[in-house]
Amino acid sequence: MSDENNIKRINPRRAYKIMADGVKRIVLGSISDFVAHEATSHHGTNKPVRTPSAPKARVLVIAHSDRGMLDDHARQALAAAAILADANTAVVVLVLGELREDLSNAGADEVLVIAELDYQTFQPDVEVSCAKTIIASIVPKHIFMPDNLIGDGDLGRRLIACYPEKSAATHVIELNNVQVANYQLGGTSLALTSLPYIVLLAADTTDSRLAFSAAAQKLDSTFANQNTAKSQKSNYTNLGMQTISAANIALEEADFIVSAGNGVDNVTTLQALAASLDAAIGASRVAVDDGKFTRDKQIGATGKTVTASTYLAIGISGAVQHLQGIKDCRHVIAINRDNSAPIIKRADLSVIGDAESIMQELITAIAQVKSSAQEAA
Numbered sequence: 001m002s003d004e005n006n007i008k009r010i011n012p013r014r015a016y017k018i019m020a021d022g023v024k025r026i027v028l029g030s031i032s033d034f035v036a037h038e039a040t041s042h043h044g045t046n047k048p049v050r051t052p053s054a055p056k057a058r059v060l061v062i063a064h065s066d067r068g069m070l071d072d073h074a075r076q077a078l079a080a081a082a083i084l085a086d087a088n089t090a091v092v093v094l095v096l097g098e099l100r101e102d103l104s105n106a107g108a109d110e111v112l113v114i115a116e117l118d119y120q121t122f123q124p125d126v127e128v129s130c131a132k133t134i135i136a137s138i139v140p141k142h143i144f145m146p147d148n149l150i151g152d153g154d155l156g157r158r159l160i161a162c163y164p165e166k167s168a169a170t171h172v173i174e175l176n177n178v179q180v181a182n183y184q185l186g187g188t189s190l191a192l193t194s195l196p197y198i199v200l201l202a203a204d205t206t207d208s209r210l211a212f213s214a215a216a217q218k219l220d221s222t223f224a225n226q227n228t229a230k231s232q233k234s235n236y237t238n239l240g241m242q243t244i245s246a247a248n249i250a251l252e253e254a255d256f257i258v259s260a261g262n263g264v265d266n267v268t269t270l271q272a273l274a275a276s277l278d279a280a281i282g283a284s285r286v287a288v289d290d291g292k293f294t295r296d297k298q299i300g301a302t303g304k305t306v307t308a309s310t311y312l313a314i315g316i317s318g319a320v321q322h323l324q325g326i327k328d329c330r331h332v333i334a335i336n337r338d339n340s341a342p343i344i345k346r347a348d349l350s351v352i353g354d355a356e357s358i359m360q361e362l363i364t365a366i367a368q369v370k371s372s373a374q375e376a377a
C-alpha cells in the first residue's frame, strides 16, 4: 500500500501497556515506560530456554510459511517435535518461504529458510529435491510436518513416497515419543502405530504455546542456498494463483472475515464494507437469531469455527461462546462502543466508537486508497 495517502496507521504490535481493566492500550508518543511486547514474549525471556548441548541427534520439522510467518498448525508440528525431543536432540525447522519472525518461542533450536520455495510458487519437485538434500545432510531421527492444505500435506506425502523403506503416518491426531494414533474406518476406530519416521500431524494435536523457548539459531544461509530452488528448474509451469472471491468460499476457509453482532443495525453498510475489503461475512448468534443473517454465517460454539488471519468483529460483545469460534484467528480487530466488552481483551487492535459511523468512514477511506492506487497504476 502506498505511503502517500494521509491515513494514520498504528502498528498494533508496537509497545503497549495493559491497563487496570485488562485492556491493551497502544499509546502514541513516548513509549519509554511501556512494556516492550516483542522483547518479552517473542524472545521468551520469561521462559526457561531449552538448549541441547552438543546434540547427538536431530529431528526435522518442515513447514511452509504464510506471509512471513508460520501459522498455528505449523507451530503445533514444531511444538510436538520440541516437546518430544530429549536433552540430546536438536529441533531443526526448515521453513519454505520467507520468514520474518523469531521462532524461539515456537521451540526451534535451529532454523533453515529457503525463501524461494514459497507455497504460492508451485514447484513440488524442487521442494522434494531440496528437502531430500537437507534430510541427507541432517540425518534426522524423525520428520514432523503439519498435514495441511497449503503445501505441507502434499510435500509430506511426496517425501513419504521417496523413502519407501521408512515408516510414516498421516493425519496423526495423538502422539507421544513411543506411538502415534490416527483415525481409521471412517473415524470409528483409532489406529496406533509406533512413532514413525515421517509424522504428518492433523491440526490441534499439540498446543503450540510452549512452556519453554529455544535458541532459534539461524543455520548458515549458504547451507540453505546450496540447496535452493535458484539452481534448480521445476518440471511444472507455474501459472500463478487465482483468488476466489470471498463470497464464494466457505467461512471456515476465509482468510479475512468481517463479522457483525447485535451492535450492527445496518446490514447494508456491513455488506458494503465486506465487499470493499473482499472479506467473507460472519455473525454472532444474536445477529443471526435477529434474522439479520442466515444461520450458516453464525460463528461460535454452536456455529462455525473459523481460522481467518484477520477477524474484524463489529458490535460483538465477545461472549465466551463466540470467542470459542475465533480462537484460531491470527489478528482480531474489534469495533465496539464499550471498551470493557470482553472482545476488547481478545482483540489485537480495538476501535472504540459507533459501529455505523466507523464502518462508513472505513468504506470511504478504502475507496480513496483504491482510487489513488488506480491513478498511480
Ligand SMILES: Cc1cc2nc3c(=O)[nH]c(=O)nc-3n(C[C@H](O)[C@H](O)[C@H](O)COP(=O)(O)OP(=O)(O)OC[C@H]3O[C@@H](n4cnc5c(N)ncnc54)[C@H](O)[C@@H]3O)c2cc1C
Pocket: 260, 261, 262, 263, 264, 283, 284, 285, 286, 287, 298, 299, 300, 301, 302, 303, 304, 314, 315, 316, 317, 318, 319, 320, 321, 322, 325, 335, 336, 337, 338, 341, 353, 354, 355, 356
Ligand atoms: C449454549 C449457548 C451457545 C451459544 N453459541 C453461540 C455461538 O455459537 N455464537 C455466538 O455468537 N453466540 C453464541 N451464544 C450466545 C452468546 O452467549 C452471546 O449471547 C452472543 O454471542 C452475543 O452476541 P452479540 O455480541 O452480537 O450481542 P450483545 O451481547 O448484545 O453485544 C453487542 C455488542 O455490541 C456493542 N454495541 C452495541 N451498539 C453498538 C454500536 N452502535 N456501535 C458499536 N458497538 C455497539 C455493545 O457494546 C456490545 O458489546 C451461545 C449461548 C449459549 C447459552
